[in-house]
Amino acid sequence: MSPAQSAKPASHAKSAELFARAQKVLAGGVSSEFRKASVPHPLFYEHGQGARITDVDGNEYLDFTLSQGPLILGHSHPEVLATVAEHSARGQLFAGQHLAELELAETLQRLIPCAELMRFSLSGSESDHCAWRLARAITGRPRILRFEGHYHGWFDPVAQAISGSDEAALGPRAAPTPVPWTKGLPPRIQDEIVTLPWNDLALVEQTLAARGSEIAAITTEPVMCNNGCIEPAPGYLAGLRALCDRYGCLLIFDEVITGFRMGLGGAQKRYGVTPDLAIFGKAMASGYPISVLCGTRTAMDLITRGEVIHAGTMNSGNPSVAAAIATIAVLERERVPERLERLGQRLAAGLRAAATETGKPLLVQGPGAMLHCGFTALSAVRDLRGCISYDKGRYAAFLRGMHERGIRLIGRGLWYISNAHSEADIDRAIATAREVLRGV
Ligand SMILES: Cc1ncc(COP(=O)(O)O)c(C=O)c1O
DSSP states (O other), X not given: OOOOOOOOOOOOHHHHHHHHHHTTTSGGGSSSGGGGGOSSSOOOEEEEEBTEEEETTSOEEEESSTTTTTOTTOBTOXXXXXXXXXXXXXXXXXXXXXXXXXXXXXXXXXXXXXXXXXXXXXXXXXXXXXXXXXXXXXXXXXXXXXXXXXXXXXXXXXXXXXXXXXXXXXXXXXXXXXXXXXXOOOTTGGGGEEEEOTTOHHHHHHHHHHHGGGEEEEEEOSSBTTTTTBOOOTTHHHHHHHHHHHHTOEEEEEXXXXXXXXXXXXXXXXXXXXXXXXXXXXXXXXXXXXXXXXXXXXXXXXXHTTSSOOOOTTTTOHHHHHHHHHHHHHHHHTTHHHHHHHXXXXXXXXXXXXXXXXXXXEEEESOSSEEEEEEOSOSOOOSHHHHTTSOHHHHHHHHHHHHHTTEEOOTTSEEEOOTTOOHHHHHHHHHHXXXXXXXX
16 A cells, blocks of 8 residues: 655645735636635646646645546546547537537437437536426426535526535425525525425425426436435435426436446436436536536427527537547546446545544545545435534545645545546555544
8 A cells, every 4th residue: 555645844835926816817816616615725736647736836636626527537638638639620619510519419329328319518507507498498387396415507596505504504304495605696586496305205205296386397416426425315316207207397317427427328327217308517528618418309309499599609619529529438448437436435445444443433425436525423424414414624624634745635525536546546545544534
């Protein structure tokens, strides 16, 4: 097992100077709210290669953030970069049809169970938004049922806080109080959404029995990756499918994180439950901007006929399509999802052993290619209300300790693994965690 890198006082002087400059020109110094949470402050990066990223002060980190997930093959994968360069040399954006887009769509149709028809956009948020518009148009119903702690992008009306600090603020389980994530939402926006705790089929059934005629769709991450990386209880997804069929609403899987990580057919193939619509993004193109809304021929019909509008000047641009083609080719050829799962299980087992050895209540959950770590006395967490038990201050101290020893983690406890990580990298992370855990 490789030893943990010892903590040395890293300098972030250049980053600090650039961040001060950035605050004068970028609002808050960043281009996405999530980037503010970095330690010790948002850092400036210069170079990413494989599983490693280097900041402008020359500090190298073993990267388990993978830029919030997309870099499933690691930074700067040569085949991805070469394919992007080759396609880009013919032009960057045709805003018209091209063969590569068609080939990508045919590949996705072959791999993803629900993907009879599809449309490309740039981000997960956009494709999610289009799915709800479509569901409302198909059913003529106004509301979407969603779950506490799931993230479906930053657009109205799903801009709800995705973490909770106390259960009282979340309201009663059967009728939670949605907490807006942002100011500036339209006044009646909360009327468009019904929110429930996740993994509780009885509550969904009760809600549909009372309000089924108002609900256009149930939208869910098939694994609750954005809080606790919680897998669905046995039968839960199949139960949602059956309830949607009974009450005439659509089932939408937000596979922006699970897609390609849990297998090339997504979580829907893995769990054997086919939704009407699904959204993929992130890992699909190794960090180039592309997402896809796909669905059954029936569910996509109103878009086919132009009665529900989906558009976008930049959609299916050459570099993004090329990146998706190359990424999926490598994922298939090298059976990457299987390898990520094995590495993830090795990481989870090692972190659990380190927690036991050091006597720290670290709970590790998740299917492997992505995992969640957090400090709680609970032996399992199955919804957002359980996530409230996580000691965020303690995780922040753990994260700082890891960062000081050259391991880059996401603040919310989610770890992503790429095909560029070696077994030695995983073992180094475990050894480092053992050392840091002793001190937290
Ligand atoms: C499950 C899920 N859906 C949607 C999104 C939004 O995707 P994007 O950031 O590409 O808009 C995210 C982003 O993290 C996500 O995790």
